[in-house]
Amino acid sequence: MSTWIDISQRLDEQVATWPGDKPFSYKVSWSKEESGSVNVGHISMSVHTGTHIDAPFHFDNEGKRVIELDLDLYIGCSRVIHLPNRTNIGVTDLANHDLQGVTRLLIRTDAWKDRSVFPETIPPIQPEIATYLSGLGIRLLGLDLPSVDPLDSKELSAHHELAVHGIHILEGLVLDGIDPGNYELAALPLPLVHADGSPVRAALKKIP
Ligand SMILES: N[C@@H](CC(=O)c1ccccc1NC=O)C(=O)O
Ligand SMILES: [Zn+2]
Ligand SMILES: [Zn+2]
Numbered sequence: 001m002s003t004w005i006d007i008s009q010r011l012d013e014q015v016a017t018w019p020g021d022k023p024f025s026y027k028v029s030w031s032k033e034e035s036g037s038v039n040v041g042h043i044s045m046s047v048h049t050g051t052h053i054d055a056p057f058h059f060d061n062e063g064k065r066v067i068e069l070d071l072d073l074y075i076g077c078s079r080v081i082h083l084p085n086r087t088n089i090g091v092t093d094l095a096n097h098d099l100q101g102v103t104r105l106l107i108r109t110d111a112w113k114d115r116s117v118f119p120e121t122i123p124p125i126q127p128e129i130a131t132y133l134s135g136l137g138i139r140l141l142g143l144d145l146p147s148v149d150p151l152d153s154k155e156l157s158a159h160h161e162l163a164v165h166g167i168h169i170l171e172g173l174v175l176d177g178i179d180p181g182n183y184e185l186a187a188l189p190l191p192l193v194h195a196d197g198s199p200v201r202a203a204l205k206k207i208p
Contacts, residue, residue, distance in 0.1 A: 009050035047197035078104035108175035127161035134165035142170035
């Protein structure tokens with residue numbers, strides 16, 4: 001039995017996308033009957049669909065593209081904390097947790113209830129937490145939400161402030177039922193050379 005827990009959203013035509021963004025599609029372009037040997041499929045999707053990482057180029061024209069991102073960000077020890085029923089997430093919410101030695105922090109908010117529908121509102125991350133988290137040595141922030149900023153934000157203050165402090169973003173995790181604690185995380189982006197984000201297969205393994 002696998003000890004790895006899948007914390008990714010499944011990718012099919014039902015996956016929720018940002019309003020107005022490209023829908024997910026998988027199609028067999030060449031069937032076994034046509035080719036005589038194999039089914040060959042192709043996918044089309046926004047890179048901000050489901051469980052994905054943001055590259056800084058998403059919100060900064062001079063920012064790094066996916067291929068330039070350090071793989072160490074996305075593999076290794078992580079801490080899951082549970083912050084349900086919040087209207088936003090600020091330093092006071094984190095101050096109750098001992099985050100010494102944590103480099104990858106995953107926040108379970110439980111705020112995105114029906115993942116087949118894009119949420120109307122989410123509890124945004126307050127940009128001030130970037131200074132606090134970088135002071136602790138945190139380099140990756142993951143959430144069970146489609147964004148770290150309010151969904152209608154054009155400034156994307158939390159995205160920018162996290163980037164300024166060297167903190168990378170992992171969005172759209174499925175953390176339902178994941179107990180707070182320490183886990184090994186694997187959530188590697190694809191080797192997309194020009195992209196501003198990438199879907200990931202994210203998984204956790206409990207550290208005893
Ligand atoms: N910044 C968002 C994504 C985002 O803003 C977005 C994604 C797809 C289509 C439109 C978007 N924003 C439009 O204002 C994110 O958290 O990754
Ligand atoms: Zn994104
Ligand atoms: Zn984002």
